[in-house]
Each structure stands twice: as structure tokens, then as C-alpha cells.
Amino acid sequence: MDKEFVSYEQALSLKELGFDEECFAWYNYGELLEFGNDHILDMYAGEDKKPVAPLKQQVFRFFREKYNYNHSIIFHKHPFGTNDYQYMILLEDDEYVEVNFNLYEEAENACIDKLIEIAKQK
Amino acid sequence: MKNEFVTYKQALALKELGFDDYAFNWYSTNKHPSLIAGIFLTINSSEPLYSSEMHKIGIWKIKAPLKQQVFRWFREKYGWYANLSSWIHEEELGIYHEFEIYGNPNGVYGDGKYDTYEEAENACIDKLIEILKQQDNG
Numbered sequence: 220m221d222k223e224f225v226s227y228e229q230a231l232s233l234k235e236l237g238f239d240e241e242c243f244a245w246y247n248y249g250e251l252l253e254f255g256n257d258h259i260l261d262m263y264a265g266e267d268k269k270p271v272a273p274l275k276q277q278v279f280r281f282f283r284e285k286y287n288y289n290h291s292i293i294f295h296k297h298p299f300g301t302n303d304y305q306y307m308i309l310l311e312d313d314e315y316v317e318v319n320f321n322l323y324e325e326a327e328n329a330c331i332d333k334l335i336e337i338a339k340q341k
Numbered sequence: 342m343k344n345e346f347v348t349y350k351q352a353l354a355l356k357e358l359g360f361d362d363y364a365f366n367w368y369s370t371n372k373h374p375s376l377i378a379g380i381f382l383t384i385n386s387s388e389p390l391y392s393s394e395m396h397k398i399g400i401w402k403i404k405a406p407l408k409q410q411v412f413r414w415f416r417e418k419y420g421w422y423a424n425l426s427s428w429i430h431e432e433e434l435g436i437y438h439e440f441e442i443y444g445n446p447n448g449v450y451g452d453g454k455y456d457t458y459e460e461a462e463n464a465c466i467d468k469l470i471e472i473l474k475q476q477d478n479g
Contacts, residue, residue: 274409276345277345280458294444296444
């Protein structure tokens, strides 16, 4: 289940950027907790160092809708049998590409980090 | 939150194809006389995860996969990679979205341009299901 959500560090950054959607889980000082298992503890979600934990797909939609940042995670099949992944971020007036990730999840994670970085610089 | 999940029709098809990952939410099925098929059974923060209502519904529900779960399932189980990408129109203003599916028995599959990412994503999931059904049916 944990692999569905962004990391704690990413969740903290997204909170700073104004991410405030309903989520299935939250981080309690870095520990991922699913909403609904402890209603008393859930009341602390959203406080300092206790951000909600967005799904990765929620984060990509957040950047599309709020910032108009469009991303792609691309699978590359190379002629000699090796495969890799790259991500691409399409902005209104610019584009970011990073290549040579072995796993989809690595490219996805790096893409989220880059989206956060671009948004923070804005 | 409902936008995070595949449609009821897709959920049914995926269940038939063997999808059985962790579920964050469920759809009711029409096998229970008091339920309407396709109702999204929301587990929200104000209700216990396993409420008495969920127990009553019992077997008359199916898992509602997240879209990201579905894409990962096809990657990990079948080696089928769905590239969803966004491009700037050359002739028009704005962005269009498209998908390509690699690694499937039919070769690379592409489906044209979509106005929104969600339309491309939904069409891609439908195509993945269709290709797998064709493969299973021989």
C-alpha cells in the first residue's frame, strides 16, 4: 500500500505548495497511517510535520490543474534489448526531460521531485 | 475522490481478469437485491474502515482499483507499458494528450489525440483491458 503514496518529504513540500485535497492516508512524523484506523489520532492529520499523504496520481493532477504542468513517464525500448524510463515535464514556456531510469517508480519519483522544485521556484 | 478510481465497468472487467490488489474503495454489485449496481462505496475519514454496513454488504461488492494500481498491474504482471504523454499542438493553441502501449502482443498501440489527460488515461485503461481479454480468449 505504501507505494501508492508520495514520500514524507514530498508530502511536506506539497503541503507548503497548498495541496489540500482529501486523502486516504497521512504521515505522523514520517509514519504512513491510513485514515479510519484510529479516529482520535486522525484528528492530528494536517498539523505541523503531519501532512496528508497524496496518491501519486493526485499529485500529478494537482500540478496539471493548479500550475498547468503536464508530465509524462515514458518507456523506452532500445534496439539492443535494454530498456529504460524517462520523464518529461511540459510547461507553458519550457520543458524538462530526465532520462535513464531503470524503474518506472524511479522516474515517477524523480518527476514528482522536479515538479515540486519547479513550483517552489515560481 | 471518485476520480481516482477506474469506472465500475472497468472494475468488473479487471476482476474477471484477475486483478486482486489492495483496495482503497469498493463498488456495490447488483447481486444483492437491496443494492444498486455501480454505487461507489466511500470509506471516508468519518467512518470506520470496516463498518457494520460494509460487513452487511459482504460479498456484494467489488474492489475499485486506483488508476495507478491498474497501470502498475499491467506493467508488473504482463510487461505492458502505457506511456501517457502531453504535447503542444503545432497548429492550435493548447495541449493534447495521447497514449501508447508497449510490450503487448499486438505491438505498439497508439490511439490518437485527446483533449484531456483523464480522457487519454481512461481510454488507455479500456484498451489495456481489451487487449488482455483478446489474449485470454485466444
